[in-house]
Structure formats: C-alpha cells, structure tokens
Amino acid sequence: MSEAVEVKTLIIDDREVSGRRGQTILEVARENDIHIPTLCHLDGLSEVGACRLCLVEIKGNSKLLPACIATISEGMEVSTHTERLQKHRRTILELLFAERNHICSVCVANGNCELQALGQSQGLTHVRLPYRNPDLHVDASHERFTVDHNRCILCTRCVRVCAEIEGAHVWDVMGRGINSLVITDLNDPWGDSSCTRCGKCVQVCPTGALFDKSKVGAEHPKHPDFLPYLNMMREAQ
Amino acid sequence: MSKLKLATVWLDGCSGCHMSFLDMDERLLTLAELVDVVYSPIVDTKEFPHEVDIALVEGAVASIDDEKKIRKIRAHTKTLVAMGDCAVAGNVPSMRNPIGPQAILDRAYIENASAQPQIPCLVVPRLLPIVRPIHEFVKVDVFLPGCPPSADTFYAALTALVTGAPLDIPALTRFGA
C-alpha cells in the first residue's frame, strides 16, 4: 500500500491554504499565488537559506524562518509581508547593493537582473549605507563566458548548479566573510579550469556576474527555468 | 498663486539627465505654467538663488567644488531631488573608487599626454578620494533613480511634486532604468 499523502492546513497572510507534509512554506505560498521574494533559491537546486530575503514570521516563534527551508505544519500561522520583514528585506538589499560595485547602467544584465528587479519591487530608491567600493577583478579568460566579481552577490547558484546538475563542481567559494569569492577549480582562471562549457552557471546567475560574451543588455535574458524540467526528466529515467 | 522656483544642477554626471529632462518636449510648456526655471545649465544665471523651491541635482559629488556646491544648494532649497543614478548612487563616476583618483589623473594627463604631461592643479578643482552620492553629504528629499530617468518619469515626478500629489517612485523607475 502506498503511503497516504498527508495534508496540512495552515494560514499564510490571513488566507487558509493547504499543502502536503514536507512541503516548504515557499512552495505552498507559490502554489497559492502568494509572492515571497527570493534570491539564492532556484527551483531545481538545493536550498542554502543564505540570502535571507524569504524570511517569514511564524506566530508563536520569535525567530524569523527562511520560507525556502522551513516546512509547513498543521495550524501554522505565517506572515510574509509584515513591516518588520519588509524593513529587513530592504536593508538586506541595501547591503547587497553597497557590498560590491553594482553599476546597473553599464551592466550586461541591466533589465534582466534579479537584484535590480528586487530593489524596485521592494521600493528601494537609494542605498543609505556607505558604498564599500572593493577592488575586484574580471576574469575573461574563458572563450565564451566572463565572470565579473563586481556584480557577484555570492548566492552560490553557480556553485550548486555546477556540482548538483552538471556534476562538474568547477565552481566553489574561497575566502571568508566580506572577502569571499566564487572561484573556478582552485582559483585557476576560468579559461584554464576543468569547466565543461555547459553554460548552466551563466543561465542561473541572477545578476550580470556571469555572462555570455556574445550577448549584452536586452539580448541577455537568463533562462534558469530549464532546471526543474531537467530534474524531472532525469527522475523519469 | 506665484510659480514655484525650479533649479537644475549639473555636478559629476554626463548631462544625460538634463537631456532626458528636455525630452519632455511639449510637456515642458505645461510645466512652465507651474514653475519658473531660476537656475540651470540651460539658463544664464551665474549664482545659485537664495530661495529655491525644487532643485534637481544631476551627478555625483566627485570634487571639492561639487561638495561646496551641494552644501550651498541644500542651504537654499526646500525640496532637493537627486536626479539620476549618479546623484542617487554614484553610478559611472564612482567606478574610479576602487583605484582612486591618482590612477585616473595619471592615465589622462600623464600616460596619454603627447605634450607637456602634467596634472592640472590651478583652475580645476581637486578631486575627492571617493566619489559619493549626494545623500552622503546633505539630506535629500526625493530620489529619482535611472540612467537617465525617462522623460515620462520626470514629468510624473515633477507634476506630483508641484501639485503635492502622491508620488510612487519605484512604480516609475529603478536603478539603471
């Protein structure tokens, strides 16, 4: 006998919704057209809970929980857009914009950038924090792609897609704290690395940090939506 | 009702915001019924007036002269508007920040000079070590991001500011728009 599907009923933003046991708050919210902002999350990749944008309030819990990881439970009362959460989201976005050199006007991803779009949707008109202006390099050694660390937000989507989907694990993170950097192999130039040239990392990168050399601006929308399909077909095999 | 006094200022920017401002075309005539332009790169006033209702500031603060100007403008302005990404966020002028002004001056006036390589120091104002958006120096009332903000953005924002109607900036524009 197959295991019965266990249904949980909960409240998200004053709406009664239901989901299956084991589903995350984010999944159930999206199924019900409740929008929770995300940045490091991507359908088809493992969750790291690093960007903290999807934090939600749960009644009876003083801590904020990431909706991408926290699973639903019966009778749970979730708030996704309280003033407290919106304040934290804006501050987090400000921290991101001030951390590196995000010059939207000259970026290949201008108009197709998730960070830029989030800034707008969360009502950010300026950054109150002092810009850090770090001196970061651009690695254009790869024949097809470029990595511009000035635009990287360390969401580690590239790291995860390379390890989990492509199975190459070329990307990883080096350094600690504010000095962290995504690297290829053991900090070798991308062009000299063991990269398989599949280009998945470029497609999943939410900003203009990883880009295709042959495309700029409006011609460079990214298509990370291949992942769930790819995973589904692999499971079917 | 007397018309509001509008000033537009050009600090370290490319003048693109002013161009976009002019792109309002015939709508400028509508605006002209509501405001008087009392100071601007496109009018011939030398000194920033004593009392200004709305000042649109284009460009980041990059030199000691910019800093002096923005402080003076703030002192004489009721509503200060940061116009465009340079004023709001530093934008392209701030791209020199990671390497500092000396490297830029050397490249421009020494390495690439064919005759008399020297860094101008007499009339040209000294550069600040870091280019910064204007709100790091003075209080800014309204932020209009965009590179440049579109003519539609200008028209909607200015109309709202003049008439006191509500203004939802993120609905109009964003960084890099």
Add this chain to the structure above:
Amino acid sequence: MTIEELEQIAKSVLQENAKCDYEVNVCMDLACASQGADLLREALVKATEASGKKVLVRRTGCMGPCSSGPLVRVDPEEILYRRVNAGHADAIVNSLGKEPVAGLQCDLSEHFDKQVRVVLENAGHIDPEKIDDYISRDGYKALLTALTEMTPNGVIHRITESGLRGRGGGGYPTGLKWGTVAKAGGDVKYVVCNGDEGDPGAFMDRSVMEGDPHRIIEGMTIAAYAVGASKGFIYVRAEYPVAVSRLTTALREARRRGLLGNNLCGTTFSFDVEIRLGAGAFVCGEETALIASIEGRRGTPKPRPPYPAVSGLWGKPTLINNVETYANIAPIVRNGGKWFFNMGSERSKGTKVFALTGKITNTGLVEVPMGIKLWEIIDVIGGGVPGGHKLKAIQTGGPSGGCIPADMMGLGVSYDALMAAGSIMGSGGMIVMDDTSCMVNVARFFIEFCMTESCGKCIPCRAGTAQMYTLLTRICEGTATMDDLSLLEDLCSTVKEASLCGLGQTAPNPVLSTLKYFRNEYMEHIEHKRCPAGVCNMKAHVEALA
C-alpha cells in the same frame, strides 16, 4: 576493566604517593609554562634528589590564578607559592618540613574560598598525562557505574534531574538534548565534543582539555552509552597543540586500560573517539559549521531545523556538547542529579568556569557556583581593579555577549539574568574593563572580530558586520553623524534577526549593550568629537578641520 580493578589502581597510586612525605605540584599550564615552569620543575626534581627527602614533584594543569604564576603548591600543607622561578627550587625543597619560604608564599584564600570546584576539581592535583592519577581521584568510576548498574535511560534521567544546561553558551538543557538523540532512529549515531573555543580572552576549555583530559573522555563515553552512539569526535582547534597532545595521550591510555574500545566492561557497548583539528575559524564553534568541518567540507553553518540531534554528522543523529558540559557529567553520575541540582540558582544549576581577564588583579581561571553575584567575582575572587582605577563594565560571552555596567554588579550569575541584562552567559569569558576603556572602541573591537570571522554565507552577517564596522570607525574617528548612529541601530536589528546562524544573530550584542548602557559615550564622540576615556584619537576629525 571492572570497578574492583579500578579501585585496585587507585589504591596502588595512593600507596605509591604515600611513600613520599611531600608533594610539590608545579602548574604547567600555558601562563605558567610561558614563564619558565618547565625549568622550575627540572630544578625542583634536581633539588629533591640532592636533598635526599622523599618528595613527589608533579606537573599539573591550571591551578587558577594565572597572573601569579608560575605557581607551586606544596602538599599536604597546601602552601601556595607564587611567581616562582628555577632559582627558588633549593629554598622550597629545604623548607619542606620547616617554615614556608618567606616572600614567595601567597595567601589567596579569599580568591579560593568563594569558589566551588566541580569541573576543575582535579586541576592542580593530577598529572594530566597519567591516567592512574585521574583514576586515583575517582576517575572512570562514573563510567563503570553507568555501564554496569544503569540503563541508558537511567543515565539520561540522572542528567535531566541535575538540571545541567549546555555550557557552550546557549544553555540548552543537556538532558533534553540527550533524550532527543537517544530517541532519534537509526543504528549509527555520533557524539561530538566541541572544543573549538574561540572567544577572545577565553581559555576555560583549553585548561580543562590540557589539565584533565580524561574527564572529557569519560563524559563523552557516558553520553555515548546514554544515546546509543559508538563513535565520538573531539573537535579541537589546531591552535591548542598542548591540548591536542594531552588528549591524544589520554585516548591512548584509555584504550590501553580498556576504557575505550570494543565491549567495554564486558558489556555490548563499544565506543571510541577520534580527534579532529579545526583550522581556526571561529564560526566552526557553531554546531552545524563544526559538523561541516568534521565532514571535510567548508566550515559554514546550515539553517536549523533540522537540528544535529536529528540529522547531524553525515546525516546521522549527533550529540554535540561543549567541553565543560562533558566535564560535568562524571561528577553528576557519581554524586547524583540531586547533588548537582542543589547547587546554583533557580534555573541555572551547578557551577560555571570563567576565564577572568582584563583590568583585574587576579587574572585567571575561576569556578563559581551559579547565582554568585558579579561583584563577588570581581571584588573578592578577582581582587578588584588594580592601579586605583574604577570598574566601568564587564563583558561576558565574548563577541556574542554584551557589556554589563559597574552599577549592575549586584546581578547573580545565571543564564536568564545575564540574558535579561543584554549579555549572555557564553562559554565563560569575562573581560573586566575600567575607566580607561572606551566602550565605543570596545564595541568596534568585537564587531571587527565578527566581521573577520564571518563565514560569508549569509548577507546580513557578511556585509552587515562590515558596514557596522565602518560606521563604528566613523564614530571612533569623530566623523560620524546622528544619521550614522541610526543606521547603525538599524543594522543591529537586521543582523540580529536575519542572520543565518548564532554568530551573526549575536554579533550586534556588544554594540546593543554598549548603546543601552553607555549611550552618552557614543553621543560624546558624535556631537562633541570627544572620547571620554581618551582612547580614540579623533584623527580623521582633526584632519577634516585642518
């Protein structure tokens, strides 16, 4: 190994010791060793040989008052000598049986009288490299009792009954944690000892690992029996080479004595322990980052739940406790939960070891019953602030803790009271500050620490601590505005509430607590460009005026 055999070993050690008329104990802990305790011990051995007296010269772990080191204690008279060097060896040996050496003897009875020693009961009394010394002081008795006379549930019940709470800082009830791991399904479970002590100014765990390593091994083995684990890891920072070598020796000796390995005491229970070295990342003291590090991955934390008790090392249920927590286990099993429960305050039981540092006369390691008033620790045990200066604040809990001002020294030490005061118990660092300390500068120091120790995974901690550091630097240099202060307060709230792990969530505490109690110092810096303590030089402000 049976209890009878254990008692036999203890007896023979005591008999052997009884052959000597005197015991000369030399503290060989880091502070004393760095001042020549090694040479002193050799000189003492030579002097005793020359004198023909029957003297046992023993190296021991930390005796406590480190600032008075090198320390020597002569037993059975319990005469304590301080600031001893090799040149004093002859005089000390000659004085045995006569009057103590004048000028060397010190009376620290006030320092010791208020202390209650449970975790440190053997410190200064045994040679940490001799398992028999440990056994002679009831060592491993608790383990054998547990294995032969108690069920795993019985052990957990006794720990729960004792009211012991985690000594790593969080204060989670230990019995509850053990119960969760015990109930978790699966054949493979792990027991981990967190010895990644990284708070600035804290050295409690190092002293226990170096001075009484078998106590930790015994505690871990009892824990493993209780939760059903057969493998343990001790995670120690590589910066503690002596601790690593003492633990390695201790593990080897325990195996040789049959106190680790297969079928302990003829039961079906098997357990062994491996040492894993940390590479010095502070965040690896956070349990999920520690697990990643043991597994060989980058030391970054993971969101909880799932908690390690359910899914830890390699996805298996894992019990993680701090060094001091394990050090409390054997005495609790030996003396009963009630005994422990009767010590301490209402919701914080037992004792706590503190590393007393900063502007205090008796710098060193102290163990006090929970509930003791802070002033008793500072003024009586610590001997007060030296140099005629005035106490300003104490800082507990390291970079995760906060500053408690001098007028709150009537506070009793407990998890809840310290938390309510805006600090935390932490792992036991206690830094004393006097009127020469600038509280803004202190806050900046701790934020700088958190900034460099942030792993970089989540944005609030990675970029937030860096921004806080920038803003605090502005305040210290006299260039900050009131806007900067409100930005700083905004950042505190986001970093505290939105960070992924404990490091980030507690990083703003030093700033928040100094803002709470010393806001006037911040205001002096910002409004009058003046540092009341005279620490910050306001250089940038002076330059800007010029």
